[in-house]
Amino acid sequence: MSMNAGKKGLKGATILLEALEKEGVDLIFGYPGGVLLPLYDALLDSPIRHILARHEQGVVHAADGYARVTGKVGVCLATSGPGATNLVTGIANAYMDSIPLVVLTGQVVTSLLGTDSFQEADITGITIPITKHSYLVKDAREIPRIVKEAFYLAGTGRPGPVLIDLPKDILAMEIEPFPADMYLRGYQVPGKGDSAKIAEVAKALSECHKPVIYAGGGVITAGAGGVLRQLAEKASLPVVTTLMGIGCLPSGHPNLLGMVGMHGTVTANYAVDDCDLLLAVGVRFDDRVTSGLGHKFATKAKIIHIDIDPAEIGKVIRAQIPILGDARLVMEEVLDALAGFEVPQVTDWWESLHAWQNNYPMKYDKDRLTPQMIIESVGELAGEDAIIVTDVGQHQMWAAQFYPIMKSRNFATSGGLGTMGFGLPAAVGAQIARPDNLVVLFTGDGSLQMCIQELATIAQNNLPIKIVLMNNGVLGMVRQWQKMFYDQRFSGIDLHANPDFVKVAEAYGIRGMRIDSLEQVHSAISEAIKHPGAVLLDFTISPDEDVLPIVPPGKPITEMLGR
């Protein structure tokens, strides 16, 4: 060993924990292992709280859920080799949805690096495409700088996961503490927009007749919900949101037309198709919105694209007015600039929009136990401050369509990657981050079983999460597509050997309830909410419930089935 070996000082692990504290970290989600022994030893003397999950995928999704509902950087920790590779899905998930994470992984001692040693995996190499940046620490003196840079990179600009790989000998190395100066010459954070372009936007807004704001996750990230609302109200602009943008305006706001895209509202899709001005804010024209048909999307509109990531502007759709900047700052500037212009004449436009809303309401059968009804019932009983977490699949889309989200950061869902198994651990992270809020997880019997081991984390930490399980005995979304687009040839979707989920919950010390009739729904949900601990509500629903409306794959967004 070189580099100050034997010299009295602090251990790398202690320096790391102190650097984390300086970044305001009071909590990390982790799972130990051989190379992390020096760090877990140092944790005992640190004020930082450690939450032990039951699988590294749970670790990273919990940190992700924590970050989504707070806006802070989530921190997670896993050991080398399989510990690190088990994080990969969660890192990709956070990367796709621009969630700020600092991911700490243990690594084998530097002398064994590259020798295929026990529990060695090249995690920095593996995660290059799914991290904003990554570090392999080769000297403990670099730890303070790297930690500072990692938090800055993760949390600024377009947020994302940053990975720090920590060889065991670096964690054990004793060194003199070293100052932390960031060295990031190649990194810039856009702020305000270009003022000439802002003036162009104000002019375009005043001259248009059929405007639409298309708001995405970037609005939530930037904390721009408030200014979005002011702008929408001032100029009577209708707003459609992406899945990630849900919560940027409160549900029921008169300007809100709902979600746009594959499972969006008919009105939102028609509005985007027919508009003459599309103000796209913090969105990336994802194929679940555009059907992958950029050239057929909002063809009549002048497109304004506000984004903090220059690589998103022009990636899918060429905007007539591209504005690089922070969504909140830019919209504030637009709002100010609008003062010099007339507000747009949109009375006729709103008449068309209201007509579509009346003709094509979101609807479902009220005489049976349906998932939509369950979601609306939770919405009535859970209160405005409830945090809604979802897994991935039909239940996720029903929640996006029918749950009345009233606030930013109260809806956590895996948008870009669509990661089944995200929900349960993300709910853990959300509940730990915001212990005073009611946390409700909507999940399915497919998704739940992908990270079901995290029920133990819920039990161990006494987290009062309400798990609403839509149990249909099949992989519902895949089945729906097979039903609609593959001639009802059902393949690989049968989950009939499911366990009794009520008993599973009880085995973990969590209350389980089974609900299989319409009459029980309200009372069961009320009872679950009143119960001081976690509850799993196992709702038996039909495998034939569909998510509607739906834009068939490859079709323009106006061609919705189930209108």
Added chain:
Amino acid sequence: MLHTLAALVENHPGVLTRVAGLFARRAYNIDSLSVCQTDDPELSRMTIVVHGDDQVIEQVRNQLNKLVIVHSVTDLTAESVVDRELALIRIQVSSETRSEVLQTVDIFRGRVVDMGRTNLTVELTGDVGKIDGFIKAIRPYGLLELVRTGKIAILRSET
């Protein structure tokens, strides 16, 4: 069309992987790539020749700029630039063809850097077109081995 991009990047291990990986996963086609340390030992300069229309090239530049290790990216295509490539070429020769080959080397201002009984090795510097032209000219004699550095480029001075 072909674009020549000059990227200033950090001179650390793994930087090339990050850049090359970006090109691979976004399906951009690299024609050539050359890397060298600059006078600032902290920085390397990459000259990347890449195929694509203006929209693709803009994406490439933006995506490259997103990498934390990339400090700047300049498109040298539209600018007035000097570009060069170095090639080492081993050519088959016999007593009958030797003088013709040497003449061709002369015309292209190449230099013979090694000579064997049945072959000779030529060093050639020039723009890509010149090197392509030379290869075409000597191919009939027998091209045994070819190494090219890929293009490097620099802006012409303004005066």
